[in-house]
Amino acid sequence: MTAAALVPLGLVAGCGEKPVTVYKAGKYQGKADSQPWDNERFKGDRNAWEKAIKDRSVAQNEYARVAHSK
Amino acid sequence: MARMKFISDAERCIECNGCVTACKNEHEIPWGVNRRRVVTIDDGIPGERSISVACMHCSDAPCIAVCPVDTIYKTTEGIVLHDKDLCIGCGYCFYACPFGAPQFPQDGAFGLRGKMDKCTFCAGGPEADGSEAEFKKYGRNRISEGKLPACAEMCSTKALLGGDGDVIADIYRNRVVFRGKGSEVWGWGTAYGKPEKQQPQQQPAAQGAKS
Amino acid sequence: MLLTKKASSQAGTRGRLSRQVAGYLGNTLDRRAFLKRSGLAVGAGAFATQLPFAMIDKAEAAKQGGGETRVARTVCTHCSVGCSIDAHVQNGVWVRQEPVFDSPLNLGAHCAKGAAAREHGMTDHSARLKYPMKLEGGKWKKLSWDQAMKEVTDKMLAIRKDSGPDAVYWIGSSKHSNEQAYLMRKFVSFWGTNNCDHQARICHSTTVAGVANTWGYGAMTNSYNDMQNSKAILFLGSNACEAHPVSMLHTLHAKENGAKIIVCDPRFTRTAAKADYFVRIRSGGDVAFIFGLLHHIFKNGWEDKEYIRQRVYGMDKVKEEVMAKWTPDKVQDVTGVPEEQVYTVAKMISENRPSTIVWAMGQTQHSNGNAVVRASCILELALGNVGKSGGGTNIYRGHDNVQGATDVGPNPDSLPGYYGIVEGSWKYWCRVWGVDFEWVKKQFASPAMMTKPGITVSRWIDGVLEKNENIDQDSNLRAVVYWGHAPNSQTRGKEMVEAMKKLDLLVVIDPYPSATAAMAAMVRQDGVYLLPACTQYETSGSVTASGRSLQWRERAIEPLFESKPDHTLMLAFAKKFGFDKELAKNYKIVKDKDGWDEPEPESILREINRGVWTIGYTGQSPERLKLHMKNQHTFDVKTLRAKGGPCDGDYYGLPWPCYGTPEMKHPGTPHLYDTSKHVMDGGGNFRANFGVEKDGVNLLAEDGSASKGADLQFGYPEFDHLLLKKLGWWDDLTEAEKKEAEGKNWKTDLSGGIIRVTMKNHGCHPFGNAKARAVVWNFPDPIPQHREPLYSPRPDLVDKYPTHDDKKAFWRLPTLYKTIQQANKDISKEYPLIMTSGRLVEYEGGGEEQRSNPWLAELQQDMFVEINPKDANDRGVKAGDYVWVETPTKARLKVKAQVTERVGAGTVFLPFHFSGWWMGKDMLEYYPPGSAPIVRGEAVNTATTYGYDSVTMMQETKTTLCKIAKA
């Protein structure tokens, strides 16, 4: 996945190797995550992703499909 | 920028459990584990109301604060996720959570408490988006597909809304104007009441990547 | 450690969460929480937590193949709302399910069942029947298809030879597609009997008969979407929140926009929880309650007098009866509802028009069901609501295709399209089928049996058990085929096992035949065969939603395991019986992967299109339906009409009647009998089906009342060749049409010319323009009567409102009314509680399919009885206790007590979706290995009592009596 490439090297161990956990109080200690638009589908285009999400939000609003007078 | 939230509209929820099975279906959640549940009060008498409850992805998530191994994080969109590889199954997050979201499926045949599982806002976890590893540990990642939570998208009456907090708040507000009641949103005070501080720096991905 | 909160108790999520929710909303717990917290959720204990992530391996297999994802658009099979589903399929595996926001019916929404549709027996631990089986020496044994088909058909042919074709009883299915249901009726006809039926009998048969006899067609007049246009919605006998959940999307939207929601029910249902006004009525008091409403409406002059004058026959007689007989005191005596509440409801539905009434099995499943539904029709006629957007009688059908199977499927008294079974109808259909009428006639035992309505599914057990001299056919039933029907949905289960025991042969064709299998195995050693049919997700075809819209299902996946589509099996049976050529004459045949012949669903639908003129199943060609499925987003949600795009002007799913040929481009009919629209725009009026006058009173519509733009602005009879000639319209027909239409009427003219000319050229309705009938003189009670249930808690009311006299030969069987009622007049001394039954949202029908689905089964693990705290305390019963529910049949059900005020004192409620326990005993050992559903429990119908509607043989399930004791 392309996403992995975007994560700083310091946080990722080599393939098959378990990352060593260094405990630091109050700070996330797990693996890094990528941004939801950093993948094949959105190719890093955050705006495209935001638009897709917005459309899906609006799809939950049946008022958008029903003509209203009020 | 999208800040993901849920709204559960008690005036609309009919306790049909569509949201519950939508979640089971999308993530193939085993028997006994419920990332989402429907709670009804005053069952069978006037005033009966139902609420669909899962992780609310709080602004100031108490689970993050109590986790002894710091395995819970928050994404740029305000989604609270965790790394199961670090989770020790201690259950502190469960006691801290005001919504009872964390679940502890039994692990294997010995009845040991397994790693914590909870609603991911359908955003998977810290494995490559859409990868098999991510699916096995956290379920599907709809967010990275530009989709929203399965539970909200399939809710039978659109009682459960999930998505960008501003957009769904508008949807809800519009409804309230039409019906003239139910302006308070259940759970929002607890989940999103405090100002949204320290959100970005908890996102573990590279800040400098792309944005 | 960063521990900020101390673990103080193990009480768990639920407690804390509930408290918090309660803080905002109130204080008591829901029924699931209650059952779980009281440690009751043990139904599937061993299963819990051990179940692996169910389908991961299959999904992975799919991924590894790396195949492209294909998206198939199908329709939920769990109820008549008709929610669209997108199935994502990879390498033949259904890997994901996505909401279809485009569908104007559900806008992506699903209830628990629809959202769990993907898990329908895909996994290896599934309870699906995987291959043919037979019961041999009390054990279930696997068979090959060849062997199974040979044994089954040999036995059937032997029975036919000995006892005639009527000795076999065919129970078809409302879960079949239109094509399969239609083919089933044709198949049974070629076998030579009218002994066939399906779920509609025990679901809405009283509606279909009662409503059709009032004004023309036996169907929901408007649609779920049209709720959005109502100003007041009266639910009487419907718990839509559980039975038709996604319809509530439209209903609650309407409520938000000012519609008043009223619920009248013996229970405070979840629908009641969403209502503006709730009235608790005594189960079985429906006619009295509706006439109580009419009393106030007439008294206050709220009826629509002009509408009644123009469009209704007999309202004066009803008014007389209502004013004399149904004064508020009498209404209260029968229903338990005080005058003020009845008045309030009457006022709400009168002041907020258009208003509509919604009903389901709460009205239909009574021994006077036909009267109840007609009373509802009269109410809506009095208010002038019928034939208007936002009004009408909104009859919520149950199964996904019960409307379609009623319209074109295996009914014992009609051929597809309600053509009747008189000789003329048979000849008509033989013409459509392209077979010789004399040949079909010879298939029957005699010409008389060809025109005699068959036994109903509600009574097949009596067809087996009744003394031979009492039944109206030669032989008793010796073989029964359950082809997509649950056994636990029919009443008198105790007698059903006796009937099963007595049969020579029981054949079950189903994806989940296990309830029938287990019941049979409990009382037999052999003679039972199970044949695996696939589900509708594994084949294609059309399905008719409650609002009469047809939708096309694409095949999502290939039939699982060794299962086959029902229509393929029908053809396979026909081959063995020697009439496959006749059956499939007009169909394209496709070979499946195992070399079986499948009649192509499209070509079956085309045959339906060519024949079913009566109710307009002619315009919905497969091409038009598929175009609608592809362009769902172009349809308006409130009107269901397409704006622009390739379906411009059509109503979604071409709701029947969609008259004429597909080429005529009728848009479908969104609201029946709507005179405000042109007939080519989906308008209409009441049907002229009952003559032109009755006792000197005009039955046709009065002058000025006709559909918009009709050339005839007055009442007129139905069209035939003579009327066309008289009006001088005959020459509008083409020469070819003339040739076919000569001597025919609009229903039998295969050219469709009479319809085309009448509608397109002259704006008239082919079925005429008449009045609706408030008095249905051909029914036992022309004006609907309240009649006490056969098992009544009120001996005094039995005297005042007795039931019918017994009938000798009614649908081939003697049927008891008075005898039973009198014998049990005082039975309420021993059995004091009214017992009623109904729906749970997670399950449907007999529930076998859903109880086998872990995502659904987990949510409802125990069969229960709802009992009021007073009745519980009187019996020393506490929440969660096991109790025995015993009815006058002496059948006893062991179920958990749910103590709740949802039911009033004196009434108890049991859900009807359970099976797998028999009077306290788990039937696990009788199931074919591995096929038992995850959740099992007592079937309420093991204990239900005798009682049938006097027109349709609908069974009484809603009102009987029981007693309860702690187990």
Ligand code: SF4
């Ligand atoms: S957001 Fe996704 S993971 Fe969370 S409850 Fe809904 S379906 Fe389940």
Ligand code: SF4
């Ligand atoms: S799907 Fe919607 S209506 Fe149904 S229980 Fe969930 S939130 Fe409530």
Ligand code: SF4
């Ligand atoms: S059962 Fe009915 S309401 Fe539920 S998803 Fe299926 S069609 Fe829709």
